[in-house]
Amino acid sequence: MDIYKEKILEHYKKPHNYGHLKNPDKSNKAINVSCGDEIEVDLIIKDQKVTEVGFESKGCIISTAMMSMLTDYIKDKKVNQIMKINTKDLQKIIGIDVSPARLKCLLIPLQSIQQAISKN
């Protein structure tokens, strides 16, 4: 796994969509107990589409860069499409093969968003 990749480091150092949203439709906090990563995400949803997304987090390179790229990716996508995103899609979006030990770092960003969408 190449976590030195420029693109990943850029997202880690300057994550896109960083910061909470005002008056979000959905909010959620996801925690990975085993490594202490925490992600708080806010969504604004119009006509079943995510129009705005913001997050704040504490985490490693992988989870931060993944969240930065994923928040770009889900913008203007329908919620039912977002609910179908899986690990394979995440690997494509981030552009690296992640070792099994760090798959959780990829998944927690997705879980934070999917759990937010599922909230009533």
Place this chain on the structure above:
Amino acid sequence: MLNTTKIKSDFPIFKNQLNLTYLDSTATSLKPQSVIDKLNEYYTQYSSNIFRGLYPISQKATEEHEATREIVTKFIGAKHPEEVIFTKNTSESLNLLMYTLGDKIVQKDDNVIISIAEHHSNFVPWQMLCLKKEAEFRVLGINKEGTVKLDELEQQVDSRTKIIALTYISNVLGTVNPIEKIVKIAKKKNPNVIIIIDAAQAAPHLKLEVRKLGADFVAFSSHKMLGPTGVGILWGKKELFEEMPPFMFGGEMIEKVSVEKTTFDKLPHKFEAGTPAIGEIIALKEAVKYLEKIGLKNIEKHEKELTNYALERLNNEFGNDFQVIGPNDYKLKTGIIAFVFKDYHPHDIADILGNQGICIRAGHHCAAPLHEKANISASSRMSFYLYNNQEDVEKIINGLKKVDQILKMGFHERSTNSKFKQPCC
């Protein structure tokens, strides 16, 4: 210090992994050629089951297997070989005690005492037992020196205390609990209390003298002391083992079986149901021989000197950016240094070091309650053994500099308004 060039040449992994800086012996140690050869010898020359084979290779395997028991008995200062039980690992040894002894003697409103610095394998079994029995689970704190608070121990032991289970050396702090003192204090308050010592980090690094410690049971693992994986050792007092019911039922552990009833074999077989890890147990004796050849006192001294060097160098090089979990004083530690480096995530540190051939551990090291107490979710950990030297320390220092180069000016440092604070110890 030990001649690490000579020692490294005994460990074939260094020939196969030319750029290896192995700083994770607390998780598992590397293996010398003699151990690997012995394992190979069993599988190629007398591979057979032990005890009941009426043919020469089985008798040879049985002799080799039992010779390890004899050697381990002497190695730990025990009296009787039948007091040395082979299990799968330290976790299984501790679970054996929980399921047989613990289940028998702990009742409602009794209590079991452990410490906050326990590895999960000496924490969770006792927590589960207390939940099941509605007994009290008492967790001792640790002092500034990173060892069990003795005054708290004295207060907590009472007539309802059935078991005290403590680690000898913390796998995070590297600190050494004064077991002899602990046993004296505890037994003075309650002479019937059973004292169990998790010596997984002690047996490889200092001279273990089980009878001198005064504890009732001592558990440790082969794979952390140069031996093969899949072998744990549980030493205990014969009279206590004899009163305990078996842990598992099956082959080798019975005396007589009929439709009406079953009686069990004598020690140690009563606790060794089924075919054990024969080759691994046989090869363990070579690990013990290797450790004895170098000398546990010399190993302890070597690790202390190296820890002193490492702490001095790391503190000088990184100052407050490098925070040791627990005491930052080599005199209070063995060769284990768990740390937080700036606000960098331990998984990133371990990953970037890993790419440079430097092996460390990242996470909570199976000691989540201790990390929670220190208010951190995870840490990085380097640990030393007899094959490590100052060159390894310099390599990790250079490695950490590279980590810093890659990760510095991360958004954490600039987003000071964020509610997510940096870890602190």
